[in-house]
Structures are given as structure tokens and as C-alpha cells.
Amino acid sequence: MSLIEDLKSLKETAVKRINATEADIEALRVGLLGKKGELTLLLKGMKDVAPEDRKTVGEIGNDVRQKITTLLSEKKAAIEEQRLNEQLASETVDVTMPGSNHHVGQPHVLQQIIDEIEQHFLGLGFEVIDDIVDSPEVETDEYNFERENLPKDHPARDMQDTFYITPEILLRTQTSPVQSRSLEKHDFSKGPLKMIAPGKVYRRDTDDATHSHQFHQVEGMVVGENITMADLKGTLLSIMQELFGEKHQIRMRPSYFPFTEPSVEVDVSWNEVTPDMKPEDIQWIEVLGAGMTHPNVLRMDGIDPEKYSAFAFGLGPDRFAMLKYGVDDIRQFYLNDVRFLSQFNRKGN
């Protein structure tokens, strides 16, 4: 039975040799398990084992082979892992150094506000009118003023100092003329007219921190058979909450515009309004003008004011951006200082 003992002793020495620190695993594999390996050589002695013992010896032989094989592969894996670890350790970088710069361009902050307004109103089923035909930046006096119920000597023309090109052609002072141009074309058999008109407008002003001869407006108008001032209030609350946050409230105050009657000035709460808040603790800031479209305006656009009613409002993206981000100089919007522009990252707002 010396073969069994030889096998057991081989197993012991093999384990020791494999586990040795400096072991050459590949050489050991060949030396033990190879064609001329120690185990192979020992098992050649099987032929001399008595037939009744062969099964036992065979099992022991298999066990030893199994053990050595497993141990070898484990050891090999361990060594490989160690090598990899050493390599990875040598590849360590300083993760705090700056990453490569992939410059992402951004929409202008005013564009972002306009986009936000546009998205909101598209969701409410509004059209956006901003093409050169229905929303020209160079307008006629007729559409800019007269069709807005501002005849030539109307006192309220003082409120809007105008860049004239000829006595009849001017840079539009408001996006309101888009209303008339849209109304003229609208087919009421297809439902009410619901539109917004974003765009540039111009006033004959000296540029300073709060005045700009060029700024933006988003005109809004709904014309239909059952349009009410309550609808105006609800619509304005929805856009203000979109822009300033859902906990903000609006209030309407009487005002005067020649193209609306009733006319209101709309304030939005600067702070968030909670149900337990006292009225005097709400700070209001004026953000826009609105009203029920004046019957004269509807009539001039060929709409019967007895049948249809309408509301209109004018939003000021420049003012919203100033309020929202605390920009204290409107000229910043038109200088295109990269350090200014790149602060307004699109955040999915």
C-alpha cells in the first residue's frame, strides 16, 4: 500500500510547494501534473495495484489531483489579482485635478425665459406667432398704435416714445400689433384664437440700468365666445406660478391701457404665500399689464364685440429675468459678456 502513502505524501509536499511565497505556479503545474509530472509518474504504478484495491487507490489519486489542480488555479488567480492590483495602484490619478472641458453652449437667459413661457402656453393650447409676416419688428403706425385704439393725438402715446422711420412706419413699441395681424386671419369655425407673440420691441429711451431702447415682450391673447376676466386671472396665475413658483400669488389692480377695458396692472408676490399669512406680510411687485380687449380694437380687427370677448396681456422677459436672478442692470442682457451668459445653465426648469 505504499502507493497510497506516496500519494498522500506527494499531496502534502505539493501543497507546501504551491503555497510557498516564491512558487512558480506554471513550473509546478508541469512538475506535478504534466506528462512526466510527479503525480503522473506515481499513478503509472496503478498497474501494479491489486485489482480489489484499485478503486480505493484510484479515488485517492483523483483526490490528490483534484486538490493540486484547485490549489494551483487558486494560487494562479491570486497572483494575477495581486499583479493587477499593483498595476492599478501604479495608474492612480489625482481625481481632484480638473476634468477635460467640453463646452456646452447655452440659450441666452432671455431666450430661456421666453422658452419657458412658450412651453407653458403650448401646453394650454396656444399658438406661437413670431414669424416675419404676422410679427414684423418694423411696423406701421396703424397696427402699432391706431389699431390698438391709440389715434394720432392720444395722450397715452406719450407713454411709449417711439423710433419712427417715416411718419407711418416705426420700430414697434409693443408686440400688441401681432394681435391684430393674427385676428384678421383667424378662422373662428376652428375654435377660439389663443396666441402668444414673443419678440423684440423698441422704445426711444436712453439706455441705463433700468431702461433699454431694445427689450422683449410676449404678447398673449385669447378671443372666443365665452372669454372672461376670470379666465384672464386664472391664465396669469398659471404663468406666474410657472415662472416664479407654485406658492406665489398674483393680484390685479386697476390701470389704464387704451387697448383694454377693463385694464389691470398685475403684481406677483415676491415671497411665497401660505394660507396663514397676513395680507400685509405679502410683498407685491408689479410684473405686467393686462385686460379685456377694448371693443374698438376688436371691431377694427373685424371681430364683433357683441359675440366675442377677449383678453390680452403683455409679459416682459427682461423684467422677469431681472427679478428672477437679481440682475440689476438691463444692459447686461445685450452686452453678451460670456461670463454673464454662462451663468444661466439650463437646469430643466
Next chain:
Amino acid sequence: MKISLKWLNQFLSENISLDEKTVNDLAEKVERTSVEVDSVSTLAKKQDGLVVAKVCSIVAHPDSDHMVITQLDIGQKELVQVVTGAPNVAEGQLVILAKVGAHILDAATGKLVELKVANLRGQESFGMLVALQEIGFDNKIAPKDFEAGIFVFDEQDGMQVGEDALEVLGMNEPVIDTDLTPNRADMLSMIGTAYEFGAMLNLSVLLPEFDLAEYEKETKDQITLDIQDKDLTSKYAVRVINNVSVTDSPLWLQKILWNAGMRPINNIVDITNYMMLMYGQPLHAFDLDKLHSHKIIVRRAKNSETLTTLDGQKRDLRANEDIVVATDDEALMLAGVMGGVSSEVDSNTKNIVIESAIFNASLIRATARRHNIHSEASARFERGINRDNTFVALDHAAQLADEVAHGQISHGMVVAVDEPYETKKQKLSIRRVNKILGTALSEKEISDIFAKLNFQYTVSKDVFEVVLPARRPDLSIEADLIEEIARLYGYDNLPMTLPYGPTTPGKLTTTQRQIRASRRIMESLGMNQAISYVLTTPEKAKQFAENAIDEVVSLDYPMSSDRTTVRQNLLAGLLEDVSYNVSHSVHNIALYEQGRIFISNNKESLPTEIEHIAGVLTGTLQTSTWQTSKMAQPVDFYDIKGIVDSYLEQIGVANVTYRATTRHDNMHPGQTADVYSDNTYLGFVGQIHPKLTKSQKLPAIFGFELNLFTVLSATNHSTEYKVVSRFPQISRDVALLVNNQITHEDIIEVIQNYAGDKLFEVKLFDVYVGDKLPAGKKSLAYNLVFQDENTTLVESEINVAFNRVLQALVSEIKAEIR
């Protein structure tokens, strides 16, 4: 308009309490119901410690030649010693003493300061005698009499020594300053304001009462009137008051004026202003004896006529436009705007003519604008006058000239014009009110509102008929009445709903989507969106414009020389942006702009507006600041071209070609290309001409400008899906030596023509120009990739194709294969 609530109370059935809380609540209510409030204040502005004092004695200051030592009686046992430098101080005067411990406004800082015992050259002073300007009066409202010294009371006004001077001067009266919209002409008067506040507070209005005592002397014997053009005035009347004594007004009248922000002048002028504030009807008083003829004419100004107005300015009148009140030989005043010096009422005036009229609002407005005189009178005439009060105010003024200036009112009013006017009525149904407002107001609720507003009305079958009062010229149509109901019902009480009815799709047109996509593509290419000024100089407007002959759109009356002309290109504006950035030490810039350019057609029609998209690059597009292998070179032509190329590919423009051009004056002649899609010209790309950038010390700038409309019309909307081939690719490289004038495009064309249909792509991967090559030659290396969609390619087949390409390159463009 500055509304003193104490004065307003005279016109209300119940007094408004004047405590701070009530006044602030009222102002808030005014804002929500009526008009904006500019401020709520008092002239006192929290000052205190001011008393009426009598100057008992004056002695010279031993160590000063301009100061004196006064002893003052302030109604207490002991006199108060005060040292003053006031030149007008005199014994027996009643003056204002700011006592030790008083708080008065420091004119420079606007803050309250506490007065302490002062030692003035060895003499103690227990307080200070003050001028009105030293206790917060604006120079514009303080009476001129005391301009150079302290204020002195008129004893006849009945104040007592020791009384609170702020109270005596009316400086504690709360004043609400309303900021009126142009429609609210009615609120430019106390009576109109009383109706408005009364409606809010549910109080009724008390109109002023007075008794007129006329003398026998006839007005018509002293003055005649001649209205030369009936368009000028719809009501015109005068009264004459004889033997007036022109003095300072009594204190009660002065208080009313300065609380309204007006300066007391003299009793006659003050009466006219007082009546204007009360009724909203401007009046004017002439010195009858200064008129060269006793005929007053209302006419249009004549050619080269001049007039010196009360502000001392000699004005050239606009013939046939300005309205003047005149005698036979001279213009007396700019009607409804400002009086003239020649007939001014002064302290020697004895007989006066008071005019009350309604002038043509448009003409007054034009005159006020033309001469830049926006007076209290013109503001009222422009907005509209209550025609019912024109003659009442005149009578009331006459009565006051009697009471205050002891004049004798001549018999009768001379009326030149009194156009009849039909009272207007407006119908309004309850259904209509609720339909417009989205409310469910009852007849009772609406009636209550009309009653509060003091409107006369009848109701029948749910329809109101409302008499539109003369005091409200802003009311003329149904919508005006609906507004009255809405604001008094309270906008806070309106429900909030969204429009209902047939649904409409909220969607953008194809062009709108493409323009928005264009912006997004630019941004994904690393460009920041810029929005520049549309107005610029004539040179910049045309700087990169497509056609030199296109006329620009120019302003008729620009505000400044750098904003006179509407742009014809976007690049010039972007260059300004680059220049701003570079001068602020920002050197790496990638900006684009999408906006309109404008081409004039003719003077009578609107210009053509065209959407453009343009961009600029300068500096580096560096990806790392510290990894040397990634540090980028300064941007060049191929960077900007790459942006144009990627953009056009993304937006769907096919067959894009770049043609070298020297036709753009402000672009680098060797680094500029016109961009085409097939034969459609889209715009250009290249380096901005160094002559522009160098003069401004700018680095090399690369830019492009495309006509967005032609770009969008060249797009192909359909996307054709091709199966991505799963068969292997075969790659071949070739290096060519060619003449310099052979372009990349020439080579690509040959390769594409001869490589056969298995050619998948061609890439330029090396360019060499330099000493090692023969003169006039360059070396280019290309990588050709072959692939078939349906099968594995056979090497030999590709070798044939590749050799065919090589031969063609040699034969067609004389390339030398290296």
C-alpha cells in the same frame, strides 16, 4: 395728485380718520380699487419740537456783525434766548422756533437731527429760528417772500404763541399722492377724488357752497370776447373783479397749496390755483389794466409771433397750431398752458379778469409737447375737463376774490362760447357684466356699486341705463361701466378659471420647430446664444451685408449716433460682443445669434425682414488647461467651417459645398468660402478681415452668417434609414503629391468617381506642405474604406477598384502617388 386728507374731508359726508394706520389702509385700498399711490406722507416728516414764538427783543451780538441775540416768548414763564443770523428778524414778529430737543430734517442727508444748546461765539442759543426750507419744504413750494430769511407768520391768521408750528402750518396733514393714469382726468381735482374715495368708503360727496355778491358795474362794459375759431374752445367765459388788493394769501389757503405741492404766489394767483385743485378747472387771472385793448381774442398763433411766458422764457409760437389768448396787438398767454408776463397779476394790480374755459385737448397737448411746458393746467386740459364745473369754478373764484382780496365782483359773466352738450346714457345688461367678468353678480350688487359711484341709473328687465356723469370723461362705452363694476367689486374677489370651450392644439409650425432646432444645434456645438442690439451705425448695419445695393432702414429721429440704423447683418453685432469680451479679458469666445435683418424696400412700405443665423469663434477651444497633449491650438478656418458643416448636416441640408471667395470686403480674401447647397447660396464662412480686427487689437476671429430662410428651404425633412452593414470593412491608404492649386474637393471627386459603389467613406488624414517637397506641391494622404451592405468583400475586387482610383488620380489631376 397730492391729496391732503384733511382738505378732502371737507367734501365727504363723514371724516376719514387721519391716524397712520387708517391712512395706510386707505392708500392700499386706493391702489387696489382706483389708481396707484406714489407716496403717503406729511410735510412734517416726523419732525417735532417746533413752536410759534414771538420775538420780544433783539440785541446785537457782541462778537459778531451778522448775528443777533433774541429773546422769544413761547407762552411759558421764561423767555427763550436764541442767537440767529437771519437778516429779516425783527421785534414783534411771530416766527418758528425749533426748541432744544427738537428733531428737524437735515437738508443734506434727509435724516432727522436733534437740536442741542449751541454756543455761538460765546453766546448760548436755546434753539434755532428756521426758514421753511430748513424744516423740509421743497424750494419749489416755499413762498418766495422769505427766500432769504426765516419764515414770519401773519398775525391776522390767528395763531397763538407757543402753539405747535407744524400744526399751524398744516404740516401734519397726511397727504396721499396719487399717480394717475391718463384716463382719470376726474381725479385731478379734490371733488373728483372725493367721489372716487367716497365710492370706495361708501360716503357721499358734499359740494362747496358760496354766495356771490355782484356789484352794479357791468362786466360786459369792461371786457368783450372774440373767439376766432370755434375749434379752439367749447366753453369760454370771464368775470371781472375790481379794486382787489393783491397780497399774500391767508395761511389757510397757503396751507392747502403747499400740501398740494404748489407754491403760494399771491392771493389772486392762489385763488385760481385753489379752484383748479378743487374743481379740476384751470383758471387764469389777467391784470385788466395791463391789457392794451379791452377785447380778449382767442385765436391761433400768427406767423413769427412770440410770447414771454411766466417762467421768463421768450417763446416762438407755432403759427396756426398754438392757441393764444390775445388782445388786438399782442398775445397774452399760451391758452391752457401758461400765462404771459405782460398781463401778470402783481402787487400793484387793481382790476382783474378771470378766465375759465375748456380748450381743444389735442391742440393743448401738442403745444405742451412742442414747448415742453407740462403745467398743471395743460395736464388737465389734455385729459378732459368736467364741463359742468367751468362756470361754477369761475363764480367761486370771483367770490373768493371778494372774500380774500376784498375785490368788487362786476355784474354778470361774459360768456363767449358755451357749446350745448347732450348728456350721454349707456345701457348695460346684467348678463353682459357677468359674461365679461366671469362673475354671478346680482342686480342688487351692481346697483349698489353704481350708487356708491353716485351714478344716476334706471333698471328695467335686467338692463341698466346709466347716465355718464360729466365729471367722468373717461366713461363712454359699456366696457367702461364694466370696469367700474369690476374694480369696485374688487379684482381680489374675481374667480380664477382657465378659458373653456373648443380645444385648440398648442403646436409650433415646421419653420418654428426648425428655428428652435437651429438654436439647439448651435448650442450643442458649444456656441453660446447672444442677443445683440438691432440698431447700430450705418457702417455696421452694412458691414457684412449680402448686397451692397440693399437700402438700409434708418431712424427719422435717433436717440444717439451709435443707434441710428437697423442692421442688415448679425456678424457686426457679434463682433461688438467679442470686442467687449476681449476688453474684459475673456479670450475664448464661441457665440451665435439668431435674429432678423432688415432691407428697405421703399419709404412707403415695410422693409423685408429676413431671419439669419450667425456665429463667431476666437481664442482656443481648449479641452484641458494642464494636459499638454490636449491643449488646443488657436481656432482656425476649419473650426468655424466644422460648426457650419455640422449644423447644416443636423438641420438636414444636403450636398453642401464651400466655394472660395474674395467677394466679401470685410472677410479674409484667402480664408473665406461661400456656402452652397447644390446651387442655392446659403451664406458665407471664414476669417473676419484682419483690417477690422487688428484696428481694434482683436485676435483672429472666425465667423459665419447664413440666411436661415434659404437654409430651411434647402432642408430635406425625410430621414432615410439605411441598415448598418454588419460585413467587414477593407481599408486602403494613399498619399499623393499634387500641385498646390488642386483642392481637396478635386481629389475627392476623382476618388468618388472611380472607387465604385463599394466605397464607404474617404477621409483626409494627413497634409504636408513644406521644404521637403518640390516647390508648388503639397502632399495629401487619404484613407479609403470599402464595405458592402450584403456580403463580405473580396480583397481582389477592392484591389481592382483601388488601382482604378490611383490611375485616375494620376491621369486626371496629375497626382504623384507616393
